[in-house]
Structure formats: C-alpha cells, structure tokens
Amino acid sequence: MSRKKADSESTAWVNSQVGSPKIEGLLEISHSKYGIFIGGNPDTLRSLARLLNWLADVDQESRSAIPEGERSHVHLEPGDPLKLWAALTPFSENTEICRLDAKGTGEFPKRYHKIIKQLRIKYEKNKKTKERTNK
16 A cells, blocks of 8 residues: 555544554454464454554654654554454453654664664675675
8 A cells, every 4th residue: 555545544643443444353462372473364364464554654744643753553452343443352462553663753762773773784794795795
C-alpha cells in the first residue's frame, strides 16, 4: 500500500475504526514456552499484515494529531473478537505495535542508539571489504 493511499484512508494516528485496518477473525498474541506466539488463520494473518503495512506507510510528518517526537502506534487488546474492533482472543496479551522513528526527528528511542551505532560500523566495515574484494 502506498503512503498516499494509507493516509487517505486513515485519519487517526492510533488504532481506531476510522483509521487503521481491522483485525479480521481470531488472532492470538500470547506467551509460549518458545517466546511470543502469534497465531491465526490465513485471512486473520493477512489482516495483521495489512495493519502492519498501514503502520509502516503512515506519513507521520503530515499528521497534526501526532505530536513532535511521538511515534505512530496501534493497540491490540484481548476481548471478544466478534464484538470489539481489533480485539485479540481472550487468552491473548495486550499488545502495542509501534514505529521506532519519531515524528520530526526520525530518532529511535535512546536504548537503540548503541545498537544502531554498532550496525553502522559493521555495515561500513562490510562495505569496505566488498570494495576491496571487487577491485
């Protein structure tokens, strides 16, 4: 979905019936012995994918409802999926899905700064190695 399409279809910066796509069907997000479990039938998983794509495509800069430095996000909550919008199954955990880039600055939360710096160093090192190999 293009940014323009995502923005024209949505008015909210968080999950709302008017804004982001609806989770359709039974979606479970819970803890398992292996970590986080995300489960649903194929149509439900596709609706989750649409929601994730919508969130990725939202143009935060053009939205006056998003304060500078804040990040677009959605909340998914357990409940009755047949009655509540974007509800997870009753045995799911409250879930927040959030963009890391802040409006206005593009900054990630501070806890990511060290990781990003390490990734940049690794990227530059790999880039130089490839350049030498290709000569």
